[in-house]
Amino acid sequence: MATITMARDTSEQVNTADVRRARRKQNLTGWLFISPIVVGVVAFQFFPILVSIVASLTDWNGISPPKFVGLKNFSEMFTDDPLFLQTFKNTVYFTLASIPLTIGIGLVLALLCARPIRGVAFFRTAYFAPYVTNVVAIGFVWFWFFQPDNGVINGLLSQLGINGPQWLSSSSWAMPAVIMVSVWQGIGYPMIILLAGLQGLPNEFYESAKIDGASAAQRLRFITLPLLTPHFLFLLITQFISSFQVFGLIYVMTKGGPGHATSVYIYNIYQNAFSYGKVGYASAMAWILFVVIAAVTFLQWKLQKRWVFYS
Protein backbone atom coordinates (compact mmCIF):
# COMPACT_ATOMS: atom_id res chain seq x y z
CA MET A 1 0.00 0.00 0.00
CA ALA A 2 2.74 2.32 1.11
CA THR A 3 4.95 1.33 -1.77
CA ILE A 4 2.20 1.98 -4.24
CA THR A 5 1.69 5.47 -2.87
CA MET A 6 5.43 6.03 -2.98
CA ALA A 7 5.57 4.92 -6.58
CA ARG A 8 2.69 7.19 -7.51
CA ASP A 9 4.35 10.03 -5.69
CA THR A 10 7.63 9.72 -7.57
CA SER A 11 5.89 9.45 -10.93
CA GLU A 12 3.91 12.56 -10.05
CA GLN A 13 7.10 14.29 -9.06
CA VAL A 14 8.65 13.39 -12.39
CA ASN A 15 5.54 14.65 -14.08
CA THR A 16 5.50 17.98 -12.25
CA ALA A 17 9.20 18.43 -13.02
CA ASP A 18 8.48 17.75 -16.68
CA VAL A 19 5.53 20.08 -16.62
CA ARG A 20 7.59 22.74 -14.95
CA ARG A 21 10.38 22.38 -17.47
CA ALA A 22 7.89 22.52 -20.34
CA ARG A 23 6.22 25.54 -18.80
CA ARG A 24 9.53 27.29 -18.37
CA LYS A 25 10.35 26.58 -21.99
CA GLN A 26 6.93 27.92 -23.03
CA ASN A 27 7.45 31.10 -21.05
CA LEU A 28 10.91 31.56 -22.53
CA THR A 29 9.64 31.05 -26.09
CA GLY A 30 6.82 33.54 -25.56
CA TRP A 31 9.08 36.19 -24.16
CA LEU A 32 11.63 35.61 -26.93
CA PHE A 33 8.93 36.31 -29.50
CA ILE A 34 7.91 39.56 -27.83
CA SER A 35 11.41 40.58 -26.73
CA PRO A 36 12.12 42.99 -29.62
CA ILE A 37 9.01 45.07 -28.97
CA VAL A 38 9.42 44.89 -25.19
CA VAL A 39 13.01 46.11 -25.42
CA GLY A 40 11.94 48.80 -27.89
CA VAL A 41 9.05 50.11 -25.80
CA VAL A 42 11.16 50.20 -22.64
CA ALA A 43 14.15 51.86 -24.32
CA PHE A 44 12.40 54.22 -26.72
CA GLN A 45 9.16 55.02 -24.87
CA PHE A 46 9.25 54.29 -21.13
CA PHE A 47 12.72 55.60 -20.56
CA PRO A 48 12.28 58.82 -22.60
CA ILE A 49 8.93 59.42 -20.88
CA LEU A 50 10.65 59.33 -17.49
CA VAL A 51 13.40 61.61 -18.74
CA SER A 52 10.78 63.94 -20.15
CA ILE A 53 8.91 64.22 -16.86
CA VAL A 54 12.13 65.05 -15.03
CA ALA A 55 13.29 67.41 -17.79
CA SER A 56 10.06 69.39 -17.58
CA LEU A 57 11.05 70.37 -14.02
CA THR A 58 14.46 71.66 -15.04
CA ASP A 59 16.21 74.43 -16.81
CA TRP A 60 18.14 72.45 -19.40
CA ASN A 61 19.68 73.05 -22.79
CA GLY A 62 20.19 69.32 -23.41
CA ILE A 63 23.97 69.54 -23.13
CA SER A 64 25.15 71.06 -19.85
CA PRO A 65 23.78 69.56 -16.60
CA PRO A 66 20.10 70.32 -15.96
CA LYS A 67 19.16 72.70 -13.14
CA PHE A 68 16.12 71.76 -11.08
CA VAL A 69 13.57 74.60 -11.11
CA GLY A 70 10.40 72.87 -9.88
CA LEU A 71 7.24 74.07 -11.59
CA LYS A 72 8.78 77.29 -12.89
CA ASN A 73 8.50 76.19 -16.55
CA PHE A 74 4.79 75.66 -16.11
CA SER A 75 4.12 78.93 -14.37
CA GLU A 76 6.25 80.78 -16.92
CA MET A 77 4.06 79.56 -19.77
CA PHE A 78 0.92 81.11 -18.40
CA THR A 79 2.39 84.29 -16.96
CA ASP A 80 5.49 85.19 -18.91
CA ASP A 81 5.23 83.75 -22.41
CA PRO A 82 2.78 85.46 -24.77
CA LEU A 83 3.87 83.10 -27.56
CA PHE A 84 2.66 80.09 -25.56
CA LEU A 85 -0.83 81.57 -25.33
CA GLN A 86 -0.81 82.73 -28.95
CA THR A 87 0.30 79.37 -30.38
CA PHE A 88 -2.22 77.62 -28.15
CA LYS A 89 -4.98 79.87 -29.50
CA ASN A 90 -3.79 79.32 -33.07
CA THR A 91 -3.95 75.56 -32.52
CA VAL A 92 -7.47 75.80 -31.13
CA TYR A 93 -8.48 77.97 -34.11
CA PHE A 94 -6.97 75.45 -36.53
CA THR A 95 -8.65 72.52 -34.80
CA LEU A 96 -12.10 74.07 -34.39
CA ALA A 97 -12.19 75.11 -38.05
CA SER A 98 -10.72 72.01 -39.64
CA ILE A 99 -12.57 69.26 -37.74
CA PRO A 100 -16.15 70.19 -38.72
CA LEU A 101 -15.06 70.83 -42.30
CA THR A 102 -13.19 67.55 -42.78
CA ILE A 103 -15.86 65.44 -41.10
CA GLY A 104 -18.74 67.35 -42.74
CA ILE A 105 -17.41 67.25 -46.29
CA GLY A 106 -16.10 63.73 -45.66
CA LEU A 107 -19.69 62.70 -44.83
CA VAL A 108 -21.04 64.27 -48.04
CA LEU A 109 -18.42 62.45 -50.11
CA ALA A 110 -19.02 59.16 -48.30
CA LEU A 111 -22.77 59.44 -48.97
CA LEU A 112 -22.10 60.18 -52.64
CA CYS A 113 -19.65 57.28 -52.96
CA ALA A 114 -21.91 54.84 -51.13
CA ARG A 115 -24.65 55.03 -53.79
CA PRO A 116 -24.16 52.52 -56.57
CA ILE A 117 -22.92 54.44 -59.58
CA ARG A 118 -20.53 53.61 -62.38
CA GLY A 119 -16.99 54.89 -62.02
CA VAL A 120 -17.24 55.21 -58.24
CA ALA A 121 -13.76 53.72 -57.81
CA PHE A 122 -12.30 56.63 -59.77
CA PHE A 123 -14.04 59.21 -57.62
CA ARG A 124 -13.01 57.52 -54.37
CA THR A 125 -9.39 57.46 -55.55
CA ALA A 126 -9.55 61.11 -56.58
CA TYR A 127 -10.88 62.24 -53.20
CA PHE A 128 -8.37 60.09 -51.43
CA ALA A 129 -5.25 61.00 -53.45
CA PRO A 130 -4.29 64.11 -51.43
CA TYR A 131 -4.35 62.11 -48.20
CA VAL A 132 -1.49 59.87 -49.30
CA THR A 133 0.46 62.66 -50.97
CA ASN A 134 3.61 64.05 -49.43
CA VAL A 135 2.94 67.12 -47.30
CA VAL A 136 5.97 68.87 -48.79
CA ALA A 137 4.68 68.47 -52.34
CA ILE A 138 1.26 69.66 -51.20
CA GLY A 139 2.75 72.61 -49.37
CA PHE A 140 4.69 73.62 -52.50
CA VAL A 141 1.72 73.55 -54.81
CA TRP A 142 -0.53 75.50 -52.48
CA PHE A 143 2.23 77.94 -51.63
CA TRP A 144 2.26 78.96 -55.29
CA PHE A 145 -1.52 78.75 -55.59
CA PHE A 146 -1.79 81.35 -52.81
CA GLN A 147 0.66 83.85 -54.30
CA PRO A 148 -1.19 87.16 -54.22
CA ASP A 149 -0.33 88.51 -57.69
CA ASN A 150 0.17 85.60 -60.04
CA GLY A 151 -1.12 82.68 -57.99
CA VAL A 152 -3.84 80.35 -59.22
CA ILE A 153 -6.38 81.14 -56.48
CA ASN A 154 -6.39 84.88 -57.02
CA GLY A 155 -6.22 84.28 -60.78
CA LEU A 156 -9.47 82.32 -60.57
CA LEU A 157 -11.02 84.85 -58.18
CA SER A 158 -10.20 87.69 -60.57
CA GLN A 159 -12.07 85.81 -63.31
CA LEU A 160 -15.08 86.20 -61.06
CA GLY A 161 -14.29 89.87 -60.54
CA ILE A 162 -13.05 89.36 -56.98
CA ASN A 163 -9.87 90.96 -55.77
CA GLY A 164 -8.27 88.19 -53.72
CA PRO A 165 -6.44 88.82 -50.41
CA GLN A 166 -2.70 88.50 -49.78
CA TRP A 167 -3.26 84.99 -48.34
CA LEU A 168 -0.04 83.65 -46.80
CA SER A 169 1.45 87.08 -46.18
CA SER A 170 -1.70 88.39 -44.48
CA SER A 171 -1.96 87.77 -40.76
CA SER A 172 -5.72 87.28 -40.97
CA TRP A 173 -5.82 85.14 -44.15
CA ALA A 174 -2.76 82.92 -43.65
CA MET A 175 -4.48 80.64 -41.14
CA PRO A 176 -7.65 80.19 -43.21
CA ALA A 177 -5.43 79.35 -46.19
CA VAL A 178 -3.53 76.69 -44.22
CA ILE A 179 -6.82 75.31 -42.89
CA MET A 180 -8.22 75.07 -46.43
CA VAL A 181 -5.21 73.03 -47.55
CA SER A 182 -5.33 70.83 -44.47
CA VAL A 183 -9.02 70.11 -45.04
CA TRP A 184 -8.40 69.41 -48.72
CA GLN A 185 -5.64 67.00 -47.81
CA GLY A 186 -7.34 65.33 -44.87
CA ILE A 187 -10.86 64.61 -46.16
CA GLY A 188 -10.00 61.18 -47.53
CA TYR A 189 -9.67 59.77 -44.03
CA PRO A 190 -13.15 60.54 -42.61
CA MET A 191 -14.57 59.67 -46.02
CA ILE A 192 -13.14 56.13 -45.87
CA ILE A 193 -14.17 55.62 -42.24
CA LEU A 194 -17.74 56.81 -42.88
CA LEU A 195 -17.94 54.82 -46.11
CA ALA A 196 -17.03 51.69 -44.17
CA GLY A 197 -19.74 52.64 -41.65
CA LEU A 198 -22.35 53.21 -44.35
CA GLN A 199 -21.63 49.87 -45.96
CA GLY A 200 -22.18 48.12 -42.66
CA LEU A 201 -25.64 49.56 -42.02
CA PRO A 202 -28.49 47.05 -41.76
CA ASN A 203 -30.93 47.20 -44.66
CA GLU A 204 -34.09 46.36 -42.68
CA PHE A 205 -34.38 49.88 -41.18
CA TYR A 206 -34.45 51.43 -44.63
CA GLU A 207 -36.99 49.01 -46.00
CA SER A 208 -39.43 49.55 -43.18
CA ALA A 209 -38.86 53.31 -43.37
CA LYS A 210 -39.65 53.26 -47.08
CA ILE A 211 -42.85 51.34 -46.42
CA ASP A 212 -43.76 53.98 -43.84
CA GLY A 213 -43.21 56.62 -46.55
CA ALA A 214 -40.12 58.31 -45.13
CA SER A 215 -38.41 60.67 -47.58
CA ALA A 216 -34.71 60.38 -48.43
CA ALA A 217 -33.94 63.35 -46.17
CA GLN A 218 -35.88 61.79 -43.30
CA ARG A 219 -34.08 58.49 -43.74
CA LEU A 220 -30.76 60.32 -43.61
CA ARG A 221 -31.76 62.33 -40.53
CA PHE A 222 -33.42 59.57 -38.52
CA ILE A 223 -31.66 56.38 -39.62
CA THR A 224 -28.29 56.97 -41.27
CA LEU A 225 -26.87 59.71 -39.04
CA PRO A 226 -27.82 58.10 -35.71
CA LEU A 227 -26.38 54.77 -36.85
CA LEU A 228 -23.14 56.49 -37.82
CA THR A 229 -22.65 58.22 -34.46
CA PRO A 230 -20.05 55.66 -33.24
CA HIS A 231 -18.01 56.50 -36.35
CA PHE A 232 -18.43 60.22 -35.70
CA LEU A 233 -17.15 59.75 -32.15
CA PHE A 234 -14.13 57.83 -33.42
CA LEU A 235 -13.42 60.57 -35.99
CA LEU A 236 -13.85 63.39 -33.47
CA ILE A 237 -11.30 61.78 -31.17
CA THR A 238 -8.71 60.88 -33.82
CA GLN A 239 -9.08 64.16 -35.74
CA PHE A 240 -8.72 66.16 -32.56
CA ILE A 241 -5.52 64.33 -31.62
CA SER A 242 -3.99 64.78 -35.06
CA SER A 243 -5.01 68.38 -35.75
CA PHE A 244 -3.86 69.45 -32.31
CA GLN A 245 -0.42 68.25 -33.39
CA VAL A 246 -0.35 69.76 -36.90
CA PHE A 247 3.17 70.57 -38.07
CA GLY A 248 4.12 69.65 -41.66
CA LEU A 249 1.89 72.04 -43.61
CA ILE A 250 2.81 74.92 -41.33
CA TYR A 251 6.52 74.19 -41.71
CA VAL A 252 6.36 74.06 -45.49
CA MET A 253 3.84 76.80 -46.22
CA THR A 254 4.37 79.57 -43.68
CA LYS A 255 7.07 78.66 -41.14
CA GLY A 256 4.64 80.01 -38.55
CA GLY A 257 4.36 83.45 -40.13
CA PRO A 258 3.54 86.16 -40.93
CA GLY A 259 4.56 87.27 -37.46
CA HIS A 260 3.27 84.35 -35.43
CA ALA A 261 -0.10 84.20 -37.14
CA THR A 262 0.17 80.53 -38.09
CA SER A 263 2.60 79.38 -35.43
CA VAL A 264 0.94 76.36 -33.85
CA TYR A 265 1.75 74.66 -30.58
CA ILE A 266 3.96 71.87 -31.95
CA TYR A 267 5.86 74.36 -34.10
CA ASN A 268 6.51 76.36 -30.94
CA ILE A 269 7.77 73.25 -29.11
CA TYR A 270 9.95 72.40 -32.11
CA GLN A 271 11.51 75.87 -32.10
CA ASN A 272 12.04 75.92 -28.34
CA ALA A 273 13.70 72.51 -28.33
CA PHE A 274 15.65 72.52 -31.56
CA SER A 275 16.28 76.18 -32.37
CA TYR A 276 16.51 77.90 -28.96
CA GLY A 277 17.88 74.90 -26.98
CA LYS A 278 15.22 75.25 -24.26
CA VAL A 279 14.80 71.53 -23.70
CA GLY A 280 13.31 71.73 -20.20
CA TYR A 281 10.76 74.32 -21.23
CA ALA A 282 9.84 72.44 -24.43
CA SER A 283 9.35 69.24 -22.39
CA ALA A 284 7.02 71.08 -20.04
CA MET A 285 5.08 72.36 -23.06
CA ALA A 286 4.83 68.81 -24.39
CA TRP A 287 3.29 67.67 -21.10
CA ILE A 288 0.74 70.47 -21.15
CA LEU A 289 -0.19 69.32 -24.64
CA PHE A 290 -0.49 65.77 -23.38
CA VAL A 291 -2.77 66.85 -20.52
CA VAL A 292 -5.00 68.84 -22.88
CA ILE A 293 -5.29 65.99 -25.38
CA ALA A 294 -5.95 63.44 -22.63
CA ALA A 295 -8.56 65.67 -20.97
CA VAL A 296 -10.45 66.42 -24.19
CA THR A 297 -10.34 62.77 -25.26
CA PHE A 298 -11.66 61.72 -21.86
CA LEU A 299 -14.42 64.34 -22.08
CA GLN A 300 -15.43 63.17 -25.56
CA TRP A 301 -15.54 59.63 -24.27
CA LYS A 302 -17.67 60.59 -21.27
CA LEU A 303 -20.06 62.72 -23.29
CA GLN A 304 -20.74 59.97 -25.81
CA LYS A 305 -23.72 58.69 -23.78
CA ARG A 306 -25.58 61.85 -24.69
CA TRP A 307 -25.37 61.46 -28.44
CA VAL A 308 -23.75 58.23 -29.57
CA PHE A 309 -26.26 55.60 -30.55
CA TYR A 310 -25.39 51.90 -30.46
CA SER A 311 -27.97 49.78 -32.24
Add this chain to the structure above:
Amino acid sequence: MRIVGKTSQYVVMSLFAVAFLAPLVWMISASLRPEAKVLSSPPKFLPTDTQWSNYGDVFSLIPVFLWNSVKLAGLNVIGILIVASMAGYAFARLRFAGRDIAFMVLLATSIIPGIAYLIPQYIVFQHIGWVDTQYPLWVPKVLTPVFATFLMRQSFLTIPNELEDAGKIDGASTFGIYWRIMLPQTKPALAAIGVFTFLESWNDLFGPLIYITSENLQTLPVALAQFQGEYFTKISLLMAGATISVVPVIAVFLFAQRYFIQGITMTGMKG
Protein backbone atom coordinates in the same frame (compact mmCIF):
# COMPACT_ATOMS: atom_id res chain seq x y z
CA MET B 1 -36.52 61.14 -61.73
CA ARG B 2 -33.83 58.53 -61.23
CA ILE B 3 -31.94 59.82 -64.30
CA VAL B 4 -32.03 63.37 -62.93
CA GLY B 5 -30.76 62.05 -59.59
CA LYS B 6 -27.91 60.15 -61.21
CA THR B 7 -26.92 63.09 -63.41
CA SER B 8 -26.83 65.54 -60.54
CA GLN B 9 -24.86 63.02 -58.50
CA TYR B 10 -22.31 62.79 -61.32
CA VAL B 11 -22.11 66.57 -61.59
CA VAL B 12 -21.51 67.02 -57.86
CA MET B 13 -19.00 64.17 -57.71
CA SER B 14 -17.11 65.51 -60.74
CA LEU B 15 -16.91 69.01 -59.26
CA PHE B 16 -15.39 67.55 -56.11
CA ALA B 17 -13.01 65.42 -58.18
CA VAL B 18 -11.80 68.53 -60.02
CA ALA B 19 -11.22 70.30 -56.70
CA PHE B 20 -9.23 67.38 -55.35
CA LEU B 21 -7.21 66.63 -58.46
CA ALA B 22 -6.59 70.13 -59.86
CA PRO B 23 -3.64 70.94 -57.56
CA LEU B 24 -2.00 67.61 -58.39
CA VAL B 25 -2.62 68.12 -62.12
CA TRP B 26 -1.17 71.63 -61.84
CA MET B 27 1.88 70.25 -60.06
CA ILE B 28 2.59 67.80 -62.89
CA SER B 29 1.80 70.31 -65.60
CA ALA B 30 3.98 73.02 -64.00
CA SER B 31 6.83 70.51 -63.76
CA LEU B 32 6.75 70.19 -67.56
CA ARG B 33 6.80 73.89 -68.41
CA PRO B 34 9.62 76.31 -69.09
CA GLU B 35 10.09 78.49 -66.02
CA ALA B 36 8.71 81.61 -67.67
CA LYS B 37 5.36 79.94 -68.33
CA VAL B 38 4.68 78.37 -64.93
CA LEU B 39 2.52 81.13 -63.53
CA SER B 40 0.08 82.76 -65.88
CA SER B 41 -3.10 84.74 -65.72
CA PRO B 42 -5.57 83.15 -66.20
CA PRO B 43 -3.95 80.06 -64.67
CA LYS B 44 -3.34 77.06 -66.92
CA PHE B 45 -3.74 73.47 -65.80
CA LEU B 46 -2.59 71.68 -68.91
CA PRO B 47 1.03 71.60 -70.09
CA THR B 48 2.10 74.18 -72.64
CA ASP B 49 5.47 74.01 -74.44
CA THR B 50 6.23 70.70 -72.73
CA GLN B 51 9.79 70.67 -71.48
CA TRP B 52 11.09 67.40 -70.07
CA SER B 53 14.53 68.73 -69.17
CA ASN B 54 13.25 69.89 -65.75
CA TYR B 55 13.16 66.25 -64.72
CA GLY B 56 16.73 65.69 -65.89
CA ASP B 57 17.83 68.79 -63.99
CA VAL B 58 16.09 67.92 -60.74
CA PHE B 59 17.01 64.25 -60.99
CA SER B 60 20.69 65.09 -61.05
CA LEU B 61 20.15 66.86 -57.71
CA ILE B 62 18.29 64.14 -55.82
CA PRO B 63 19.62 60.57 -56.38
CA VAL B 64 21.12 60.32 -52.90
CA PHE B 65 17.94 61.63 -51.22
CA LEU B 66 15.82 59.28 -53.27
CA TRP B 67 18.03 56.35 -52.27
CA ASN B 68 17.92 57.35 -48.59
CA SER B 69 14.13 57.49 -48.68
CA VAL B 70 13.90 54.11 -50.41
CA LYS B 71 16.36 52.53 -47.99
CA LEU B 72 14.58 53.84 -44.88
CA ALA B 73 11.16 52.83 -46.18
CA GLY B 74 12.51 49.34 -46.88
CA LEU B 75 14.11 48.97 -43.44
CA ASN B 76 10.95 50.19 -41.72
CA VAL B 77 8.61 47.94 -43.69
CA ILE B 78 10.67 44.76 -43.28
CA GLY B 79 11.58 45.45 -39.65
CA ILE B 80 8.05 46.32 -38.54
CA LEU B 81 6.56 43.30 -40.32
CA ILE B 82 8.99 40.95 -38.56
CA VAL B 83 8.77 42.48 -35.07
CA ALA B 84 4.99 43.01 -35.14
CA SER B 85 4.19 39.58 -36.57
CA MET B 86 6.37 37.79 -34.02
CA ALA B 87 4.86 39.70 -31.10
CA GLY B 88 1.35 39.42 -32.55
CA TYR B 89 1.80 35.67 -32.94
CA ALA B 90 3.00 35.27 -29.35
CA PHE B 91 0.14 37.36 -27.94
CA ALA B 92 -2.45 35.48 -29.98
CA ARG B 93 -1.27 31.87 -29.98
CA LEU B 94 1.35 31.21 -27.30
CA ARG B 95 0.76 30.75 -23.58
CA PHE B 96 3.30 32.23 -21.25
CA ALA B 97 3.44 33.92 -17.88
CA GLY B 98 2.81 37.65 -17.99
CA ARG B 99 1.42 37.62 -21.51
CA ASP B 100 -1.80 39.51 -20.88
CA ILE B 101 -0.18 42.07 -18.60
CA ALA B 102 2.57 42.70 -21.16
CA PHE B 103 -0.05 43.18 -23.86
CA MET B 104 -2.06 45.65 -21.79
CA VAL B 105 1.06 47.63 -20.93
CA LEU B 106 2.06 47.83 -24.61
CA LEU B 107 -1.39 49.09 -25.57
CA ALA B 108 -1.35 51.61 -22.74
CA THR B 109 1.90 53.18 -23.98
CA SER B 110 0.33 53.95 -27.32
CA ILE B 111 -1.98 56.42 -25.55
CA ILE B 112 0.91 58.75 -24.77
CA PRO B 113 1.50 60.85 -27.90
CA GLY B 114 4.96 60.76 -29.44
CA ILE B 115 5.50 64.44 -28.79
CA ALA B 116 5.69 63.79 -25.04
CA TYR B 117 8.91 61.83 -25.38
CA LEU B 118 10.27 63.13 -28.67
CA ILE B 119 12.62 65.63 -27.06
CA PRO B 120 14.15 63.27 -24.46
CA GLN B 121 14.41 60.64 -27.19
CA TYR B 122 16.47 63.16 -29.13
CA ILE B 123 18.69 63.79 -26.11
CA VAL B 124 19.18 60.06 -25.57
CA PHE B 125 20.22 59.64 -29.20
CA GLN B 126 22.53 62.61 -28.83
CA HIS B 127 24.26 60.88 -25.91
CA ILE B 128 24.79 57.62 -27.77
CA GLY B 129 25.99 59.42 -30.87
CA TRP B 130 22.99 58.68 -33.08
CA VAL B 131 22.18 62.27 -34.03
CA ASP B 132 23.04 62.89 -37.66
CA THR B 133 22.85 59.18 -38.43
CA GLN B 134 19.89 57.34 -39.93
CA TYR B 135 19.41 55.01 -36.93
CA PRO B 136 16.80 57.23 -35.21
CA LEU B 137 14.73 57.06 -38.39
CA TRP B 138 14.24 53.31 -38.26
CA VAL B 139 15.52 51.56 -35.11
CA PRO B 140 12.99 53.06 -32.64
CA LYS B 141 10.16 52.70 -35.16
CA VAL B 142 10.96 49.07 -35.95
CA LEU B 143 11.17 48.18 -32.27
CA THR B 144 7.92 49.88 -31.15
CA PRO B 145 5.19 48.86 -33.66
CA VAL B 146 2.41 48.67 -31.06
CA PHE B 147 -0.53 49.21 -33.43
CA ALA B 148 0.86 46.80 -35.99
CA THR B 149 1.29 44.19 -33.25
CA PHE B 150 -2.32 44.70 -32.21
CA LEU B 151 -3.44 44.24 -35.80
CA MET B 152 -1.29 41.13 -36.25
CA ARG B 153 -2.68 39.65 -33.03
CA GLN B 154 -6.23 40.10 -34.32
CA SER B 155 -5.23 38.46 -37.57
CA PHE B 156 -3.56 35.45 -35.89
CA LEU B 157 -6.61 34.99 -33.63
CA THR B 158 -8.82 34.29 -36.65
CA ILE B 159 -6.76 31.29 -37.84
CA PRO B 160 -8.33 27.91 -36.92
CA ASN B 161 -6.49 25.70 -34.41
CA GLU B 162 -6.30 22.72 -36.78
CA LEU B 163 -3.49 24.23 -38.82
CA GLU B 164 -1.33 24.77 -35.77
CA ASP B 165 -2.09 21.27 -34.42
CA ALA B 166 -1.08 19.68 -37.71
CA GLY B 167 2.26 21.46 -37.46
CA LYS B 168 2.74 20.29 -33.87
CA ILE B 169 2.03 16.68 -34.82
CA ASP B 170 4.62 16.94 -37.59
CA GLY B 171 7.09 18.03 -34.92
CA ALA B 172 7.66 21.58 -36.15
CA SER B 173 9.29 24.03 -33.73
CA THR B 174 7.32 27.01 -32.43
CA PHE B 175 9.28 29.26 -34.75
CA GLY B 176 8.68 26.88 -37.64
CA ILE B 177 4.93 26.92 -36.99
CA TYR B 178 4.93 30.71 -36.83
CA TRP B 179 7.08 31.21 -39.89
CA ARG B 180 5.93 28.50 -42.28
CA ILE B 181 2.35 27.76 -41.26
CA MET B 182 0.80 30.75 -39.51
CA LEU B 183 2.50 33.76 -41.12
CA PRO B 184 1.34 32.95 -44.68
CA GLN B 185 -2.26 32.97 -43.35
CA THR B 186 -1.99 36.64 -42.39
CA LYS B 187 -1.06 38.09 -45.79
CA PRO B 188 -3.86 40.69 -45.87
CA ALA B 189 -2.82 42.11 -42.50
CA LEU B 190 0.86 42.03 -43.49
CA ALA B 191 0.02 43.86 -46.72
CA ALA B 192 -2.03 46.51 -44.92
CA ILE B 193 0.73 47.15 -42.39
CA GLY B 194 3.39 47.13 -45.11
CA VAL B 195 1.61 49.70 -47.25
CA PHE B 196 0.91 51.89 -44.27
CA THR B 197 4.47 51.74 -43.00
CA PHE B 198 5.82 52.55 -46.46
CA LEU B 199 3.65 55.66 -46.81
CA GLU B 200 4.42 56.85 -43.32
CA SER B 201 8.16 56.44 -43.75
CA TRP B 202 8.20 57.87 -47.27
CA ASN B 203 6.23 60.97 -46.27
CA ASP B 204 7.93 61.56 -42.91
CA LEU B 205 9.10 65.13 -42.60
CA PHE B 206 9.62 65.67 -38.88
CA GLY B 207 12.03 62.79 -38.11
CA PRO B 208 14.67 63.52 -40.77
CA LEU B 209 14.20 67.24 -40.20
CA ILE B 210 15.33 67.08 -36.58
CA TYR B 211 17.85 64.21 -36.75
CA ILE B 212 19.76 64.70 -39.99
CA THR B 213 22.09 67.59 -40.71
CA SER B 214 24.52 65.98 -43.19
CA GLU B 215 23.18 66.56 -46.66
CA ASN B 216 24.14 63.10 -47.97
CA LEU B 217 22.02 61.40 -45.27
CA GLN B 218 18.91 63.50 -45.85
CA THR B 219 15.62 62.14 -47.20
CA LEU B 220 13.58 63.39 -50.12
CA PRO B 221 10.89 65.39 -48.26
CA VAL B 222 13.35 67.47 -46.25
CA ALA B 223 15.66 67.93 -49.23
CA LEU B 224 12.67 69.21 -51.22
CA ALA B 225 11.62 71.54 -48.42
CA GLN B 226 15.14 72.94 -48.42
CA PHE B 227 15.13 73.29 -52.21
CA GLN B 228 12.30 75.73 -51.78
CA GLY B 229 14.71 78.16 -50.17
CA GLU B 230 17.58 77.49 -52.56
CA TYR B 231 15.67 77.31 -55.83
CA PHE B 232 12.92 79.65 -54.74
CA THR B 233 12.42 81.14 -58.19
CA LYS B 234 12.61 77.84 -60.11
CA ILE B 235 9.06 76.67 -59.59
CA SER B 236 9.12 74.19 -62.46
CA LEU B 237 12.11 72.44 -60.87
CA LEU B 238 10.40 72.36 -57.47
CA MET B 239 7.29 70.87 -59.04
CA ALA B 240 9.35 68.24 -60.87
CA GLY B 241 10.93 67.29 -57.52
CA ALA B 242 7.53 67.22 -55.83
CA THR B 243 6.13 65.04 -58.61
CA ILE B 244 9.00 62.57 -58.23
CA SER B 245 8.24 62.34 -54.51
CA VAL B 246 4.57 61.64 -55.19
CA VAL B 247 4.93 59.03 -57.96
CA PRO B 248 5.91 56.07 -55.74
CA VAL B 249 3.07 56.90 -53.38
CA ILE B 250 0.49 56.96 -56.12
CA ALA B 251 1.93 53.73 -57.53
CA VAL B 252 1.78 51.98 -54.15
CA PHE B 253 -1.67 53.36 -53.52
CA LEU B 254 -3.09 52.20 -56.86
CA PHE B 255 -1.45 48.81 -56.46
CA ALA B 256 -2.42 48.22 -52.84
CA GLN B 257 -5.50 50.40 -52.41
CA ARG B 258 -7.57 47.55 -51.01
CA TYR B 259 -5.06 46.79 -48.25
CA PHE B 260 -4.55 50.41 -47.41
CA ILE B 261 -8.25 51.08 -46.97
CA GLN B 262 -8.61 47.83 -45.07
CA GLY B 263 -5.81 48.93 -42.77
CA ILE B 264 -7.50 52.24 -42.08
CA THR B 265 -10.95 50.84 -41.45
CA MET B 266 -9.71 47.96 -39.33
CA THR B 267 -7.58 49.97 -36.99
CA GLY B 268 -8.09 53.63 -37.75
CA MET B 269 -4.34 54.01 -37.62
CA LYS B 270 -2.81 57.12 -39.06
CA GLY B 271 0.49 58.94 -39.01
